[in-house]
Amino acid sequence: MENDIVKIEYKKFSSFLKDYIKSLSRGYLFLISDEEHSIGEKFAFSIEVSALGKPLSANGNVIFVGENEAGDKGIGLEFSFDDDSKGFINEKLKETVLNKYGTVWGKRLSALFGE
Numbered sequence: 702m703e704n705d706i707v708k709i710e711y712k713k714f715s716s717f718l719k720d721y722i723k724s725l726s727r728g729y730l731f732l733i734s735d736e737e738h739s740i741g742e743k744f745a746f747s748i749e750v751s752a753l754g755k756p757l758s759a760n761g762n763v764i765f766v767g768e769n770e771a772g773d774k775g776i777g778l779e780f781s782f783d784d785d786s787k788g789f790i791n792e793k794l795k796e797t798v799l800n801k802y803g804t805v806w807g808k809r810l811s812a813l814f815g816e
Contacts, residue, residue, distance in 0.1 A: 704801045707732070714752035715803060718810065721794070730761070733775040734787060738763050752797055757786040 711717035746759040761780025
């Protein structure tokens with residue numbers, strides 16, 4: 702699957718925000734998969750979040766093959782957003798959080814971004 706583009710779509714902004722705070726902002730992602738993968742395998746990502754208005758792009762590689770803490774089989778990836786996506790996230794994510802959750806909760810959530 703080397704250099705294939707993996708498309709990840711978040712229909713709910715809250716799901717993306719949870720993943721972003723937990724791991725995406727730190728450059729990690731676990732994908733549930735039954736396919737065979739190997740350590741070092743490279744991926745390109747297109748991450749779509751309807752509330753943000755444009756796809757985010759990232760590149761990464763497999764650093765773990767096995768089960769996550771919930772027992773799901775898959776792969777752990779280390780990745781980084783490209784410069785355009787990183788800049789867009791820095792501008793748009795905080796604004797979107799403040800609009801959706803208000804000033805008090807928005808600021809608290811924004812503080813968890815790990816930037």
